[in-house]
Amino acid sequence: EAKREGRNKYRLFADELSLKAQARRSLELDLRHALAHDQLSVYYQPQVDPRSSTFEGAEALVRWFHPERGSIAPIDFIAIAEEAGLIAKLGEFVLREACREAANWPEATRIAVNLSPIQLRDRQLPNIVRAILNQTGLPAERLELEVTESALLHDDGVTYSNLHTLQACGIRIALDDFGTGYSSLSYLRRFPFSKIKIDRSFVSQVPHDADSMAIVETVITLAHRLGMTVTAEGVETHAQLHFAALKDCQQAQGYLVGKPMDAEELRLQFLEEKQLKVGT
Numbered sequence: 001e002a003k004r005e006g007r008n009k010y011r012l013f014a015d016e017l018s019l020k021a022q023a024r025r026s027l028e029l030d031l032r033h034a035l036a037h038d039q040l041s042v043y044y045q046p047q048v049d050p051r052s053s054t055f056e057g058a059e060a061l062v063r064w065f066h067p068e069r070g071s072i073a074p075i076d077f078i079a080i081a082e083e084a085g086l087i088a089k090l091g092e093f094v095l096r097e098a099c100r101e102a103a104n105w106p107e108a109t110r111i112a113v114n115l116s117p118i119q120l121r122d123r124q125l126p127n128i129v130r131a132i133l134n135q136t137g138l139p140a141e142r143l144e145l146e147v148t149e150s151a152l153l154h155d156d157g158v159t160y161s162n163l164h165t166l167q168a169c170g171i172r173i174a175l176d177d178f179g180t181g182y183s184s185l186s187y188l189r190r191f192p193f194s195k196i197k198i199d200r201s202f203v204s205q206v207p208h209d210a211d212s213m214a215i216v217e218t219v220i221t222l223a224h225r226l227g228m229t230v231t232a233e234g235v236e237t238h239a240q241l242h243f244a245a246l247k248d249c250q251q252a253q254g255y256l257v258g259k260p261m262d263a264e265e266l267r268l269q270f271l272e273e274k275q276l277k278v279g280t
């Protein structure tokens with residue numbers, strides 16, 4: 001009797017597992033299809049100088065509008081893309097699309113693109129990036145690549161050499177989600193970062209939590225002392241924007257400034273207006 005019960009329990013568990021595995025497998029197939037049939041798109045989230053409100057550039061964020069499931073968030077498919085061996089293709093798509101779009105923006109602006117740790121471990125990465133810059137005509141100085149600490153953790157040297165090669169081409173490297181990973185300050189010395197992006201989890205606590213405010217302020221100072229610029233991520237309130245400006249943080253990004261939007265919307269809201277301002 002007990003044996004049978006155990007078996008039934010096992011079967012239930014196995015069924016549940018295979019359901020999960022099936023769902024995942026079907027999402028993977030859909031993603032493969034989406035990549036092959038241009039069903040992914042790139043959204044852009046503006047980055048401004050909090051002191052002057054000047055538009056400085058945008059971060060490219062991939063979007064997937066599934067024909068049946070609707071919009072699927074990157075957290076729900078980036079990991080699948082990584083495990084299924086699709087991230088290189090996805091990453092190239094976003095990079096090409098974003099560079100092509102940003103090539104039409106004003107000269108002083110920049111486009112930031114996220115890189116997966118897997119892309120960073122590919123020895124071909126610098127060649128791929130250079131080829132895309134050539135194809136799209138975007139100057140290297142206007143491209144910023146965002147990496148997270150998790151990409152640096154188990155580096156066997158390829159990531160290190162890729163980042164130095166890319167930096168030597170004039171491309172900027174930003175350290176994303178700073179403070180959430182295994183934050184080792186030695187990364188700031190070892191890798192050629194031009195920018196630190198302070199994670200939203202700290203910024204969102206301003207001005208209610210004194211410790212978070214101290215951390216944000218200290219990271220800004222640290223970045224400046226190391227000759228880097230800083231972006232405050234996830235700015236949602238005027239108090240947060242004012243705090244960033246007050247502490248001389250050069251960039252703010254977040255829903256208060258603008259949510260991620262399609263290229264057309266960004267042009268309408270930030271670029272045409274900017275050109276008007278410059279012209280008048």
Ligand code: C2E
Pocket residue numbers: 045060061062073074075078091094114115116146176177200233234235236253254255256260
């Ligand atoms: P991330 O690079 O840190 O991007 C910022 C995320 O925070 C975006 O989520 C953005 O929509 C969200 N965000 C920005 N401002 C606010 C705010 O004020 N409040 C709140 N609540 N959220 C805000 P998204 O687009 O869902 O992307 C999530 C993550 O997925 C990204 O985090 C990045 O790690 C990854 N990701 C997105 N696109 C790509 C891509 O093309 N390639 C790779 N490898 N990863 C990507």
Ligand code: MG
Pocket residue numbers: 059114146176
């Ligand atoms: Mg990012």
Ligand code: MG
Pocket residue numbers: 176177197199233
């Ligand atoms: Mg981030």
Ligand code: MG
Pocket residue numbers: 177
């Ligand atoms: Mg994040």
